[in-house]
Amino acid sequence: MPTASDIGAIVLTLKLAALTTLILLLVGSPLAWWLARTRSAWKGPVGALVALPLVLPPTVLGFYFLVTMGPNGPIGALTQWLGIGVLPFTFAGLVIGSVVYSMPFVVQPIQNAFEAIGQEPLEAAATLRASPLDSFFSVVLPLARPGYLTAAVMGFAHTVGEFGVVLMIGGNIPDKTRVVSVRIYDHVEALEYTQAHWLAAGMAAFSFLVLLALYVLNPTGQRR
Numbered sequence: 001m002p003t004a005s006d007i008g009a010i011v012l013t014l015k016l017a018a019l020t021t022l023i024l025l026l027v028g029s030p031l032a033w034w035l036a037r038t039r040s041a042w043k044g045p046v047g048a049l050v051a052l053p054l055v056l057p058p059t060v061l062g063f064y065f066l067v068t069m070g071p072n073g074p075i076g077a078l079t080q081w082l083g084i085g086v087l088p089f090t091f092a093g094l095v096i097g098s099v100v101y102s103m104p105f106v107v108q109p110i111q112n113a114f115e116a117i118g119q120e121p122l123e124a125a126a127t128l129r130a131s132p133l134d135s136f137f138s139v140v141l142p143l144a145r146p147g148y149l150t151a152a153v154m155g156f157a158h159t160v161g162e163f164g165v166v167l168m169i170g171g172n173i174p175d176k177t178r179v180v181s182v183r184i185y186d187h188v189e190a191l192e193y194t195q196a197h198w199l200a201a202g203m204a205a206f207s208f209l210v211l212l213a214l215y216v217l218n219p220t221g222q223r224r
Contacts, residue, residue, distance in 0.1 A: 002198050008175045009183040009199075016091070016166075016179060017159040020098040024106040024155050025148070027099070032107045033136075036114035051104045058101065062168020065097050069169070087169075094170045094177055101165045106155040113147020114140065149218045157210045161203065 002010070035047055053061060069075045069087040076086045087093035117140060125135040141148075163181040170177030172186065180199055187196035 003195065005174060006183055006195065006199060009178050009180045012175065013160055013179040016094055016098060017156045019095055020102060020159045021106070021152055021155045023095070023099050024102060025152060028103065028107040028110055028151065032110035033114055036111045050107050053101045054104050058162070058164025059168055061101060062097065062165045065093070065165070065169045069093060089171045089173060089177060091176060094166055097165045097169045098159045098162060101162060102155050102158045105158045106151040109147045109150040109154065110144065113144035117143045146218050150214060153210055153214045157207060161207065
């Protein structure tokens with residue numbers, strides 16, 4: 001059966017995934033809109049930068065997070081100057097790492113949904129004298145709902161399953177940075193296979209149910 005430490009890791013993981021998903025939806029929406037609409041020469045480099053976590057090893061991202069947010073890094077120097085301290089091995093550091101690592105899983109589905117809408121609905125809204133902001137909230141967001149559902153589910157599930165980035169930047173501090181994936185690693189390292197099975201099977205079941213719900217509730221958005 002799961003121990004108190006296991007339960008703490010589960011709670012922390014869900015908290016991290018929920019906060020990361022919320023931040024990504026807020027930050028990713030304008031970024032996805034810009035990528036879907038712009039003709040700037042910067043679209044390619046920015047799109048590649050957003051998608052970089054898909055191909056970059058998590059340990060590489062984690063290493064550079066440690067370097068840049070550490071006491072001798074540029075971000076670390078800034079946070080220390082602001083009186084925040086350094087971010088590695090803190091929950092805030094975990095959130096930042098998770099936001100960057102899960103970004104393509106949120107931005108790309110929303111971008112695809114925006115691109116699928118086309119120009120016609122926006123032109124129709126403009127003929128009714130709707131402002132660009134009104135058109136976005138009354139026309140674009142309802143039409144892009146399948147993309148948002150896909151983005152939220154994939155971003156949440158991907159954050160729950162993180163290991164390399166969270167271990168590198170967060171370490172293994174109970175009730176502070178120890179998430180489920182790290183806790184499974186602890187059990188395996190200690191040859192506690194029964195406890196590892198409980199958590200691993202729970203994560204496998206959770207991942208399957210999340211993806212099943214996505215395919216059932218949002219088949220069109222998932223195909224896109």
